[in-house]
Amino acid sequence: MAKFKSALMASAVSLSLGVTYSATAAQAEPLNVYTYDSFVSEWGPGPKLEAAFEAQCNCDVNFIAVDDGVSILNRLRVEGKKNKADVIVGLDDALIEETRATGLIADHKVKLPALRTELNWQDKQFVPFDMGYFAFIYDSSKIAEPAKSLRELIDSDASVIYQDPRTSTPGQGLMMWVESVYGDDSEAAWKQLSEHTVTVTKGWWEAYSMFLEGGADYVLSYTTSPAYHVVVEEKTNYKAAPFSEGHVAQVEVAAVLNTSKQPELAQQFVQFMVSPEAQQILPVTNWMLPVAQGTELPEIFSRLADVDRIGFSSEEVAEKRKSWIREWRSAAAK
Amino acid sequence: MLVIALLVLTGNIAVSVLAFQGLIGFSGQGADLSIFSDSYFWGVLSFSIKQAVLSSVLSVVLAWPVARGLYFLPVLRGQQSFLQLCLLAFVMPTLVLITGLVVLFGRSGWLLPVLPDDWNLYGLHGILLAHIYLNMPFAIRMLRQQYNNIPDPAWRLALQLKLTGWQRFLHIEWPVLRPVLIMLLGFVFILCFNSFAVVLALGGGPQATTLEVAIYQALKYDFNIPEALSFAWTQLGIAGLLFLVLYRNGSGGWLSVDLPQSQWRPSPGKWTKGVYMCLYLLVWLFMLLPLVSLVFQAARNDLMSFDYLALLQPLMMSVGLGVIAACMAVVIGYLLLLPIREARYRGMRRRQWLMEWLATHTLIAPAMVTSVGLYVLLLPEVDLDEYGLLLVALLNTLAVVPFVVQQLRPRLLQYDMQYDQLVRNLKFSPLLRLRIEIPYLRQVLINAFALGLLLAIGDVAIFAIFGHQDLITLPWLIYSYAGTYRMSEAAMASLVLLLVCAGLMKLFVVQKPLQKATDKI
Numbered sequence: 001m002a003k004f005k006s007a008l009m010a011s012a013v014s015l016s017l018g019v020t021y022s023a024t025a026a027q028a029e030p031l032n033v034y035t036y037d038s039f040v041s042e043w044g045p046g047p048k049l050e051a052a053f054e055a056q057c058n059c060d061v062n063f064i065a066v067d068d069g070v071s072i073l074n075r076l077r078v079e080g081k082k083n084k085a086d087v088i089v090g091l092d093d094a095l096i097e098e099t100r101a102t103g104l105i106a107d108h109k110v111k112l113p114a115l116r117t118e119l120n121w122q123d124k125q126f127v128p129f130d131m132g133y134f135a136f137i138y139d140s141s142k143i144a145e146p147a148k149s150l151r152e153l154i155d156s157d158a159s160v161i162y163q164d165p166r167t168s169t170p171g172q173g174l175m176m177w178v179e180s181v182y183g184d185d186s187e188a189a190w191k192q193l194s195e196h197t198v199t200v201t202k203g204w205w206e207a208y209s210m211f212l213e214g215g216a217d218y219v220l221s222y223t224t225s226p227a228y229h230v231v232v233e234e235k236t237n238y239k240a241a242p243f244s245e246g247h248v249a250q251v252e253v254a255a256v257l258n259t260s261k262q263p264e265l266a267q268q269f270v271q272f273m274v275s276p277e278a279q280q281i282l283p284v285t286n287w288m289l290p291v292a293q294g295t296e297l298p299e300i301f302s303r304l305a306d307v308d309r310i311g312f313s314s315e316e317v318a319e320k321r322k323s324w325i326r327e328w329r330s331a332a333a334k
Numbered sequence: 335m336l337v338i339a340l341l342v343l344t345g346n347i348a349v350s351v352l353a354f355q356g357l358i359g360f361s362g363q364g365a366d367l368s369i370f371s372d373s374y375f376w377g378v379l380s381f382s383i384k385q386a387v388l389s390s391v392l393s394v395v396l397a398w399p400v401a402r403g404l405y406f407l408p409v410l411r412g413q414q415s416f417l418q419l420c421l422l423a424f425v426m427p428t429l430v431l432i433t434g435l436v437v438l439f440g441r442s443g444w445l446l447p448v449l450p451d452d453w454n455l456y457g458l459h460g461i462l463l464a465h466i467y468l469n470m471p472f473a474i475r476m477l478r479q480q481y482n483n484i485p486d487p488a489w490r491l492a493l494q495l496k497l498t499g500w501q502r503f504l505h506i507e508w509p510v511l512r513p514v515l516i517m518l519l520g521f522v523f524i525l526c527f528n529s530f531a532v533v534l535a536l537g538g539g540p541q542a543t544t545l546e547v548a549i550y551q552a553l554k555y556d557f558n559i560p561e562a563l564s565f566a567w568t569q570l571g572i573a574g575l576l577f578l579v580l581y582r583n584g585s586g587g588w589l590s591v592d593l594p595q596s597q598w599r600p601s602p603g604k605w606t607k608g609v610y611m612c613l614y615l616l617v618w619l620f621m622l623l624p625l626v627s628l629v630f631q632a633a634r635n636d637l638m639s640f641d642y643l644a645l646l647q648p649l650m651m652s653v654g655l656g657v658i659a660a661c662m663a664v665v666i667g668y669l670l671l672l673p674i675r676e677a678r679y680r681g682m683r684r685r686q687w688l689m690e691w692l693a694t695h696t697l698i699a700p701a702m703v704t705s706v707g708l709y710v711l712l713l714p715e716v717d718l719d720e721y722g723l724l725l726v727a728l729l730n731t732l733a734v735v736p737f738v739v740q741q742l743r744p745r746l747l748q749y750d751m752q753y754d755q756l757v758r759n760l761k762f763s764p765l766l767r768l769r770i771e772i773p774y775l776r777q778v779l780i781n782a783f784a785l786g787l788l789l790a791i792g793d794v795a796i797f798a799i800f801g802h803q804d805l806i807t808l809p810w811l812i813y814s815y816a817g818t819y820r821m822s823e824a825a826m827a828s829l830v831l832l833l834v835c836a837g838l839m840k841l842f843v844v845q846k847p848l849q850k851a852t853d854k855i
Contacts, residue, residue, distance in 0.1 A: 037803075064719070065803060067554075074557045075713075078360070082714045164539065166555040198441075199456040200539025202817075209819030215441035325556065326372065333377040333540040 030062035031265050034072050034085040037065040038205065045285035052281065053272050059265055068203065069169050069252075073099050080104070086260040087269050089129070092169050093251040094176070096126050097318035106258035110271045114293040118309055119251065126253040129273040130288035132222040133247040133307050134173040135240035136160070137208075143217060146241040150181050153218065153243075154189050157196050161207045162220040166325055168203050169250060170220050175324050176317065177248045180310050186324075190331035200332070223247070223305050228287045230300040239305075246310035252288065335764040339672035346666065347692060349732060353704040356711025357559050357566075366560030374540070379568065382527060382544040385458060389465035390522035394515065396466065397473035400617050403610030404474070405481035406602045410614055417478075419621055420471030422836055425785060427792025428531040429812045430835075431467055433828040434624025435460065435536070437631045437821055444627065460536035465529065469522045471621065480514045481507070486598045493600065502600075520580040524573050530702060530795040535816070545569040546702055550798075553706045566703040573698035578691060625832065631825035645808065645830050652791045652807040653834070655723070659730040660786035664779060666731065667693075667738035671746055678747065679754060690743075694736035701733050705799040722800040729796045734786040741782035742775070749774050784842030788835055 040046030040063045050061045064084065066072055069091045076083055076099070083104065091099055099105060105125045115121050121128055136153060138146050147153035153160070163171035182189045198216045201207040211219035218241070229235040254273050256266040272278055279290040283297055290297070312320075369375045404413060423431075438445050439455045446453070453459070484506060492502050533544045543551070545565050552562035602610070670693040677686040696704070708725060712718060718725070749771060757767055772779075794809050801810060808831050815824035 070555055074554070077557060078710055078713050080714060164551075164555075166551055194539075194541065197539065198454065202534070206817050206819070210441060213440075213442050213819055322556075322558075326374065329540045330372065330374045330377070333374055333543070 029262060030060040031086050031262060031269060032084050033061060033063050033087045033089055033269070034075065034083075035063055035065055035089040036068045036072065039063070039090055039286070040065050043285065045282050048281045048285060049273075049278055052277055053269060056272075057265065057268060061269070068167070069095060070167065073102075076102050076104055081259055083257065083259060085257050086262055086266040087254060087256055089252075089254040089273070091126075091253055091255075093126075093128075093249075093253060093314050094169070094172055094317045094321070096123070096253065096314040098321075099255070100125060101318075104257050104259060106256045106260070106263065108256055108270055109267060110274065113274055113276075115291050116289075116293060118249075119291060123253075126255045127270050127274060128251045128253050128291045129278070130282045130286055131249060131251040131291055132224050132288040133249050133309070134170055134177065134220060135223040135225075135242070135247055135305065135307070136218040137211070137221045137225050137238055137240055138218050139237055140239045141237040146239070147218075147243070148241070149244040150177060151245070153241075154193050158217040159196055159198050159215075160193065160218045160220075161198050161211055161216040162200060163204055163207050164200050164202055165328055168201075170204050170207075170222075171200070172321075173248045173250055174220050175328055176311050179320075179324055180248070180312065181245045187327055187331045190328055194332045197332075222250075222288065223307060224283075224287050224289060224301070227283075227298070227300045227304060231284065231298050242305040242307050246308035248311040249309050251291070252286075335669075336672055336676060339669040342666050342669045343673065343689075343692060346670070346696070346732060346735065349708070349728075350695065350699050350704055352711060353699075353707030354563075354566075356707040356709075357563055357703070360559060360710045366558070366564050369561050369564045375564070377540070378543050378545060378548045378565070381542060382546075382569075383572075385461050385465070385533075385542075385544065386523045386527040386529075388458075389462055389469065389526040390519050392462065393466050393469040393522050394473045394477075394518050397470045397477055399610070400613055401474045401477035401481060403614055404478050406599060407607065407610055407614075408599075410611070412618075416614075416618065417475060418839070420475050422839055423467060423471040423621055424469070424475075425788040425792075425839065426468070426835060427788075427809050427831055428464070428468070429535070429792070429794060429809045429816070430628070430828040430832045431464055431624060432532065432535045433631075433812060433816055433821070433824045434628050435463060435467075436816065437627045437825060438624060439463070440821075456536055456539075457542045461529075461532055461542060464532045464536060465522075465526045467621070467624070468532075469525060470617075473518050473522065474617075476514060476518055477511065480510050484510055484599075489598060489600055517580055520576055524576060524698065527573055528569075528698070528701075531813075534794075535813075549702045549706075550795075553702075559710075562703070562706070569703075570699060574695075577694075577698050578687075628825045628829045628832065631821055632829045634822045635826055640826065645811070645827055648806050648808040648811045648827075649830065649834065651805055652809065652831075653787075655727055655730065655793075655807065656787045656791040658727045659734060659790035660783050662727075662731040663734045663738045663786040663790075664783050667735050667742055667782065668779075670735070670739055671742055674743070675746060675750055675754075679750065679758075690739075693739050696732045697736040701729065701795050702799075704732070705729055705796050709799050718800065719802065722802050723805065725800045726793075726796055729800070730790040730793050733793070733796065734789045737789060738782040738786050741785060742778055745775060745778040746771075780842050784838060787838060787842075791831075791835065791838075 035046070038044050046063055050063070053059075053061055066075055072088055072091055073095055076085070076088070080102075081104070088099075107124050108127050110127050112121065112127070115128065116131070119128060119131070136147070140146075143158075147156060147158065162174055165171035165175040178186050178189050178193075199210070201210065204221065207219050208221055208225075210216070221240075223240045226236075226238050226240055229238045254270045256263060256270055260266045274292055276292065276295065279292045279295045282288060283290050283295070283301065289301070404410060404416075410416075435455065437443060439449065439453070439460070441455075443449075443455070455463075488506050492506055497505065527544070528546055529544065530546045530550070533542070533547045534550070537543055537547060545568060549562050549565045549569070552558045552565060670689075674686055674689045674693065677689055705725075708729070709718070712725070753770070757770065762770070791807075792809055793807070794813060797807055797810050801807070806814075808827060812824050812827045812831065815821075815827060
């Protein structure tokens with residue numbers, strides 16, 4: 001979920017919702033969208049998507065923001081059928097099965113455009129809207145020879161900052177990464193990594209800002225992160241290290257709730273998320289890759305590290321997430 | 335009156351019970367016992383205890399020589415300001431301090447050149463630093479007060495008997511200090527054991543997690559209620575037991591105003607004087623550094639174009655919530671003391687203990703658990719986006735009630751000893767009784783209100799659960815700034831909050847001898 005929230009200029013005030021309540025008379029009921037906070041920050045995709053969608057629907061979009069993807073799921077679990085959402089935006093593929101299990105998700109009925117082939121998307125309820133590959137970012141002006149594999153990084157003594165897998169989707173991504181590379185030896189790998197971990201932060205943003213302050217050699221983020229530095233700051237020294245084992249992907253999804261009182265409008269919004277217009281907005285505000293083929297992107301996107309995908313299906317994640325987290329926290333706690 | 339008081343007490347307990355009910359009812363199961371075989375649980379438990387033991391022992395041990403120095407050298411310059419600063423450090427919003435510590439000791443901190451190479455603020459170091467800063471000054475005040483209770487003749491007698499320094503310590507100082515030391519250690523232990531914001535901000539991952547933070551993580555991120563309950567019961571058990579033990583053994587007002595000084599005490603030798611002076615200066619330095627660093631860090635903003643208005647709304651929000659919570663807490667605190675006084679009058683010691691424990695139980699019932707429990711219970715029923723702030727006010731009230739009770743208790747019991755028998759014999763109506771008590775209590779009521787206000791203004795934990803996105807409080811704003819490493823803005827906001835708290839303290843907490851207040855009755 002973590003992205004270049006409004007990135008380095010975003011004021012925390014913007015976290016207190018950059019939502020404009022443009023009350024149009026046509027719709028008495030606004031369309032309520034549960035999402036995570038950086039999505040609706042001043043510099044995030046929320047405001048632009050809202051303006052674009054409201055221009056075509058004659059309705060009022062109302063974002064309700066929580067901490068992150070995991071919190072969206074938790075809020076739904078607590079509220080059950082009394083939830084206020086018409087649409088949820090910003091869960092990731094690892095959480096799909098647990099979200100489906102709430103029984104609150106409707107079939108999407110969206111006509112999907114041609115998607116990236118590696119997605120191989122078959123889901124009837126969740127619609128992907130952007131994706132990214134987790135990667136370790138380093139400053140090439142300080143490190144000439146970056147680690148070439150996850151094993152090399154874990155065996156080294158380079159200082160690392162990563163995110164808590166219980167609180168943040170990148171952290172969860174690293175967990176899947178370690179599990180797929182090390183399998184039964186994961187516990188030892190975590191112990192080894194904890195020897196040279198500076199800190200484990202609650203969210204992506206804390207980790208990334210600490211890294212930019214010179215807090216560590218490597219930080220866990222996305223292969224797309226360097227694009228932000230090029231496009232917004234014109235800095236080319238931040239790079240993602242490609243790892244030989246392959247990288248774990250994250251696909252962000254949207255879905256319509258079956259408790260919605262405005263199913264057609266909710267449907268329309270999810271359809272809009274994969275429209276060419278929205279797909280253009282997302283990469284340069286959320287700093288992720290578009291899911292639709294043929295989306296025009298700034299030139300830097302073509303020069304990003306090209307990586308192979310490894311990882312687990314969301315069924316496997318749903319089944320094993322708890323035990324992985326237990327393993328991680330016991331190993332990292334020593 | 336007594337009936338209302340019992341109702342309030344019941345309400346107070348009911349909130350806690352409901353919170354646990356919310357947790358149990360939601361998951362349809364009790365605590366998760368399998369966690370007790372998980373090494374992570376034992377890791378968290380041992381870290382919680384370790385950091386709380388270290389924090390409390392270090393705070394008290396470091397405070398002792400300073401308090402002694404203050405007592406034996408009444409000529410030390412700036413004592414009054416020092417004591418005020420001590421009080422401020424204790425009631426200061428945690429996030430103000432955390433910002434200061436990050437500016438000084440963080441990854442790009444000012445003091446990095448003089449720190450060891452492997453220094454890392456995140457983890458045990460940072461937690462201890464913050465806890466010592468918050469609690470040592472309070473210990474200094476308490477111990478100094480105890481020293482002031484030593485009667486003059488004791489020293490004169492010691493002089494005549496030619497007691498050695500060690501004997502003097504053993505026979506004069508130790509008996510006065512011992513009960514307070516135990517209470518202090520226990521009290522600071524509980525505060526650090528329940529510490530949330532410090533550990534969340536400076537913890538640095540599973541290696542440095544306390545039960546309180548583990549509860550938060552289990553609930554908010556794993557949504558694993560049974561596990562959170564296991565953590566919560568463990569927390570409640572340990573802190574509650576300790577609290578009971580303390581209540582039976584400890585005594586002493588927590589933040590009471592300074593008593594009039596005793597007049598005569600032996601003068602220490604030259605060497606000792608020098609040591610005291612150095613210590614005194616060191617502690618001054620330690621306490622001022624984080625605050626001064628805020629000023630310099632805040633000055634790095636463009637002061638002309640800084641958006642001061644962005645701080646205004648959160649500030650009003652914090653003060654508003656604080657005032658509501660403090661007012662309610664003072665009323666509730668007074669009412670809760672009625673059955674306690676009644677029990678005391680009738681000589682029912684055991685009932686008195688029980689009542690006192692119940693009145694202050696919110697100090698140990700994890701605020702996190704109460705908040706999340708109510709959150710789970712109410713979310714399907716109530717629109718929390720609308721009414722969340724009411725709950726922030728309510729839960730903050732309950733969180734500061736124990737402090738208010740502790741403020742009022744000694745004064746009220748003193749009043750009872752002097753006038754209660756008389757008032758009862760005259761068969762005054764409850765209202766008339768209240769009118770007699772108010773002048774006697776005035777200063778203590780004001781102090782209790784101010785303390786409640788300051789504590790509620792600094793809240794993060796409760797706001798984290800129930801807060802509103804559009805109406806944030808100032809500590810929350812600082813948290814967002816610091817979380818995104820915008821230290822200059824964080825420092826500016828912290829400075830504003832600090833000045834407001836210092837101003838409120840100056841305004842309300844008047845340091846005057848109690849004698850005058852008692853004469854008026």
